[in-house]
Every structure is written in C-alpha cells, then in structure tokens.
Amino acid sequence: xxxxxxxxxxxxxxxxxxxxxxAVIGWPLADTVRLSFTDAQLVGTAGNYVGFDNYTKMLxxxxxxxxxxxxxxxxxxxxAAEMVIGVLAALLLNQEFRxxxxxxxxxxxxxxxxTVVNATLWRxxxxxxxxxxxxxxxxxxxxxxxxxxxxxxxxxxxxxxVADCWKNFPLVxxxxxxxxxxxxxxxxxxxxVDGAGPFNRFRFVILPYLAGPLMVALVxxxxxxxxxxxxxxxxxxGGPANSTRSLSILVYQExxxxxxxxxxxxxxxxxxxxxxxxxxxYAALVRKTAGSAT
Amino acid sequence: MERRSPVFTVFIYACALLLAAVIxxxxxxxxxxxxxPAADLAAKPLRWWPQxxxxxxxxxxxxxxENSAGAAFTSSxxxxxxxxxxxxxxxxxxxxxxxxxxxxxxxxxWSLSMVIATYMLPPVALSVPLYxxxxxxxxxxxxxxxxxxxxxxxxxxTTWLMKSGFDSIPREIEAAAMIDGAGLLQTWRIITLPxxxxxxxxxxxxxxxxxxxEFFYALLFTSDQRAKTLTVAxxxxxxxxxxxxGLIATAGVLAALPPVLIGLVMQRALISGLTSGGVKx
Numbered sequence: 109x110x111x112x113x114x115x116x117x118x119x120x121x122x123x124x125x126x127x128x129x130x131a132v133i134g135w136p137l138a139d140t141v142r143l144s145f146t147d148a149q150l151v152g153t154a155g156n157y158v159g160f161d162n163y164t165k166m167l168x169x170x171x172x173x174x175x176x177x178x179x180x181x182x183x184x185x186x187x188a189a190e191m192v193i194g195v196l197a198a199l200l201l202n203q204e205f206r207x208x209x210x211x212x213x214x215x216x217x218x219x220x221x222x223t224v225v226n227a228t229l230w231r232x233x234x235x236x237x238x239x240x241x242x243x244x245x246x247x248x249x250x251x252x253x254x255x256x257x258x259x260x261x262x263x264x265x266x267x268x269x270v271a272d273c274w275k276n277f278p279l280v281x282x283x284x285x286x287x288x289x290x291x292x293x294x295x296x297x298x299x300x301v302d303g304a305g306p307f308n309r310f311r312f313v314i315l316p317y318l319a320g321p322l323m324v325a326l327v328x329x330x331x332x333x334x335x336x337x338x339x340x341x342x343x344x345x346g347g348p349a350n351s352t353r354s355l356s357i358l359v360y361q362e363x364x365x366x367x368x369x370x371x372x373x374x375x376x377x378x379x380x381x382x383x384x385x386x387x388x389x390y391a392a393l394v395r396k397t398a399g400s401a402t
Numbered sequence: 403m404e405r406r407s408p409v410f411t412v413f414i415y416a417c418a419l420l421l422a423a424v425i426x427x428x429x430x431x432x433x434x435x436x437x438x439p440a441a442d443l444a445a446k447p448l449r450w451w452p453q454x455x456x457x458x459x460x461x462x463x464x465x466x467x468e469n470s471a472g473a474a475f476t477s478s479x480x481x482x483x484x485x486x487x488x489x490x491x492x493x494x495x496x497x498x499x500x501x502x503x504x505x506x507x508x509x510x511x512w513s514l515s516m517v518i519a520t521y522m523l524p525p526v527a528l529s530v531p532l533y534x535x536x537x538x539x540x541x542x543x544x545x546x547x548x549x550x551x552x553x554x555x556x557x558x559x560t561t562w563l564m565k566s567g568f569d570s571i572p573r574e575i576e577a578a579a580m581i582d583g584a585g586l587l588q589t590w591r592i593i594t595l596p597x598x599x600x601x602x603x604x605x606x607x608x609x610x611x612x613x614x615x616e617f618f619y620a621l622l623f624t625s626d627q628r629a630k631t632l633t634v635a636x637x638x639x640x641x642x643x644x645x646x647x648g649l650i651a652t653a654g655v656l657a658a659l660p661p662v663l664i665g666l667v668m669q670r671a672l673i674s675g676l677t678s679g680g681v682k683x
C-alpha cells in the first residue's frame with residue numbers, strides 16, 4: 109500500500125476528532141484571544157477594540173499579584189508535600205509485610221473520591237462549631253477552644269493544602285511504587301553486599317529508577333495545582349478576605365461574577381501563558397532527567 | 403533476601419498502621435456522619451460513634467418526593483449518569499479511529515500531540531466563548547450541551563490511551579488478515595477491535611471517572627434540576643444553609659460510591675494506565 113494513501117487514510121480517520129477539538133477547544137481559545145482585546149461584557153454588548161488595556165490593567169492590579177503569590181504557595185507546598193509523602197508511602201509499600209496488598213488497594217480510595225466530595229468532607233471536618241478536627245484536638249487537650257480553621261486567613265490556606273495532599277499523595281505513591289518494583293532485585297542485593305547504607309542505596313541505586321516517573325508526576329501535579337479551582341471553590345470560595353483565592357477563581361470572578369468578559373479573557377490567557385511556560389520548562393527538565401537516568 | 407531486624411519489622415508495621423489510619427479515618431468519618439443522628443453530630447464533646455445507626459438519610463436522598471432534598475439529589479444523579487454516559491460514548495467513538503490512525507501512521511502523530519497539549523489549558527481559558535456559544539445554541543443548562551463540552555477533557559485523554567493500546571497490538575496480525583483479502587473494516591471487526599477490547603473498556607472507565615468528577619464547567623453551564631450534576635448539587639449542599647451535616651455526608655457517600663467501586667475493580671488496569679504514560683513520558 110502506498111505511503112500517500114496511508115497518510116490520507118490516517119487523516120480521514122482522525123478527522124472527526126480534529127473537527128470536534130477545533131469546535132470545542134480551538135475556536136474558543138481563538139475567541140478568548142479576540143475577546144481579551146475588547147471591553148466585551150458576558151451578556152449583551154459585543155465590545156470595542158481596546159488594544160492591550162485589559163492586559164496592562166490586570167497585570168498591574170494588586171489582586172493579580174496577590175493571587176499569583178497565593179496560587180504559587182498552594183502549588184509549591186502541596187506538590188512538594190505530595191511528592192515526599194508519596195515516595196515515603198511507596199518505599200513502605202515496597203517492603204514485605206502482612207496486609208500489604210490490602211493497604212495498596214486502599215491507596216486507590218482517596219484518588220477515586222470525587223474532588224468535590226473530598227472538599228466537602230474536609231469542610232465538614234474543619235467545621236468551626238461541630239467539626240471533627242476541633243473535637244479531636246480539644247478532647248486531646250491540644251487546643252482549648254474550637255477554631256474556625258477555614259474562616260481565618262492564617263490557617264485557611266494550610267487547611268486547604270492538607271485536604272489537597274490527602275487526596276493526591278496516593279497517586280504519587282502508586283506511580284512511585286510501580287517504578288520501585290521495576291528495580292532489579294540483584295542490583296539492590298549487590299549494593300547491600302558492597303556495604304551501601306540505606307541512604308546511599310536510595311540515592312544511587314533506587315532514585316535513578318524513580319526519577320523519570322516522578323518527574324512526570326511532578327509535572328502533571330504542578331500543572332493541576334496551578335489551575336486549581338474545585339477544591340478551593342467548595343471549601344472557601346477564595347476567602348476569608350481573599351486569602352485562598354487562586355488564579356482560576358480570580359478569572360471566574362472577573363468573567364462571570366462581574367461579567368467582564370474582555371478583562372476576564374485577558375486574565376485567563378495570562379494564566380494559560382504561565383502554565384505553558386511552566387510545562388515547557390518542566391518538559392526540558394524531564395528530558396534531561398530521562399537522559400541522565402539511563 | 404534482605405535480613406530484617408525485629409526493630410525494623412515493628413517500625414514497618416507501625417508505619418503501615420499509620421498510613422492505613424491516615425487513609426481510612428476521613429473516609430470512615432464521612433460514613434459515620436451519614437448514619438449519626440443530628441443530635442450526636444452537634445454534641446459536645448462530639449460523639450464519635452452513633453448510639454443507634456440511622457440510615458434514614460439514604461432513603462430521604464433517594465426518594466423522589468417533589469420539592470424534597472431527594473428530588474434535587476436524584477435528578478442530579480440522573481443528570482450525572484446521562485452526561486457521563488453520553489460524553490464517554492462520544493469520546494470513545496472519536497478516539498478509536500483516531501488512536502488507531504496515529505498508532506499505525508506515526509507521521510500524523512503531531513496532530514495528536516497538539517490535541518494532548520491542550521491538557522495544559524486551564525478551563526477558564528475556554529469558558530467565556532463556550533458560555534457564549536452554548537447560550538447562542540440554546541444549550542445552556544442542558545445535558546447535551548454539557549456532554550459536548552466534556553469532550554474537551556475526555557477526548558484527548560481517551561485518544562492517548564487508545565493509541566498506546568493499539569501500539570501493543572502487532573501490525574503483523576492486521577497485515578496477515580489484509581493479505582488474506584479482508585478490507586479495513588473487516589480487519590477491525592475480526593482482529594483489531596476484539597484484541598483492543600480491554601483497552602477500550604479501560605479508556606471508557608477513565609472517561610466516566612473524569613466526567614463524574616467534573617465540576618467547573620457544570621457549575622458555569624447548568625442552573626437547575628434539568629441539568630445540574632452531582633458535583634454541583636453537593637457543592638450547593640455544602641455551601642448552603644443545610645443544618646443537618648449528616649445529609650451532606652450522605653450525599654457525599656452516594657456520589658463517591660460509583661467511582662470508588664470502579665477504582666477498586668479496575669485497580670490493576672488503572673495503575674498500569676497511570677504509569678504507562680509516566681514511564682514512556
């Protein structure tokens with residue numbers, strides 16, 4: 109069969125997917141770009157061309173800077189904690205002990221729990237009047253009075269990060285565990301015979317096998333954390349006093365609560381650009397890690 | 403075999419217990435809240451185990467009496483099932499031919515890479531035009547409209563899974579059938595699709611999980627019982643002035659059951675699906 113016909117046939121088979129993707133992703137993205145240069149409202153006026161006004165207005169607003177800092181904190185702390193706890197859990201699950209298979213099965217549960225259910229569950233746990241966290245801590249005499257964990261700017265973001273970590277560290281653990289099981293036994297045995305201690309065995313024997321898969325998990329989790337909306341919306345709506353507002357929530361407020369489609373679009377594209385830069389930088393890092401690991 | 407000191411063994415079991423407790427405690431509490439009488443949940447000091455288990459909230463949420471909490475819940479359950487079902491079916495129908503094409507003709511692979519790269523896009527970057535478009539089509543607050551939008555998430559993911567699935571089916575088997583005179587459709591029907599059935603099933607289940615979990619678009623594009631999905635209904639409950647926290651917990655348990663069951667049944671396939679992408683990069 110000729111190569112041209114193969115290629116033509118491949119394009120024909122891809123056509124339905126590509127048409128749908130252009131309709132639901134390509135066109136909206138292009139239209140967001142167009143809107144970002146207008147003062148369009150969500151309903152009604154189509155808007156006039158205003159050049160880069162929206163961009164300069166958004167980039168210089170204190171709201172944007174503050175939200176960017178909040179989102180970065182959320183992403184860095186929660187992803188770092190998920191990676192560390194995830195790898196530790198994987199190292200544990202890679203040991204032999206009774207009940208290991210059951211414990212490994214349990215790890216699926218937080219991952220499978222819908223994000224909104226997870227957010228609701230933690231919101232109930234943190235409840236200032238009846239929450240389980242307050243009850244447990246007072247009954248253990250660790251705190252004297254019930255606190256409003258999600259209602260105070262000092263604790264709200266930390267409380268969100270704990271909830272996010274609980275849901276996402278098991279995924280990192282499962283990915284790391286799969287990588288650990290690919291480490292040939294004779295290599296670890298040889299390192300042991302050669303007198304390598306636990307730390308050196310982890311650093312020089314096991315880590316090279318983990319590096320590739322963990323980098324991919326790191327990239328995916330960071331991008332997700334940077335786009336975060338659901339868990340924050342359900343638990344705090346970005347409050348109190350905007351202390352947990354993420355970039356996605358800021359865009360939502362601008363475009364849908366205040367109905368400013370034009371400036372909301374420009375903000376959305378700024379966020380998109382940030383995520384893209386992050387992803388490209390990471391992709392370069394992944395390639396480097398993959399190159400040095402083998 | 404590595405020798406293990408008794409101290410180390412005790413340490414391992416202690417860590418395993420801690421990990422199990424961390425995973426299970428919040429989930430167990432969600433269930434306990436759902437069966438505790440409201441008075442127990444408001445008691446100080448808090449009662450950690452109900453005096454008498456009370457399953458009435460499950461009956462209440464699953465009843466279809468008009469204007470009750472049950473009516474809102476069951477309609478959102480139905481909407482979630484419909485949207486997830488339609489979006490998954492459409493995503494698989496688009497993904498199978500496209501995934502096969504990229505697998506067998508790598509020269510068109512760059513177009514799939516572009517489709518997958520859209521994963522980076524935050525949904526907010528598409529939401530305003532999608533809102534205006536759906537409004538123009540009269541598909542706001544409509545399960546068909548929402549299912550269509552869900553393809554932005556489901557289709558790239560399923561196509562990528564299908565492509566790696568077809569990659570593991572040797573072309574030689576297909577070539578043999580073709581030499582024997584079978585056309586493309588016949589080869590698919592007799593050879594390729596039966597071999598790819600497990601991958602199709604895995605992709606479909608992943609798609610169902612993604613659709614079931616989706617919240618942002620559902621929040622934006624639905625407004626009442628005709629199209630509101632479970633995630634939006636639960637967020638409404640959590641953010642509203644519901645005085646019985648047990649009812650919110652019950653809704654959470656019911657919404658979590660299908661994906662948790664899928665997760666447990668599909669454990670092996672899910673993990674290999676999650677990691678194959680990870681290993682290949």
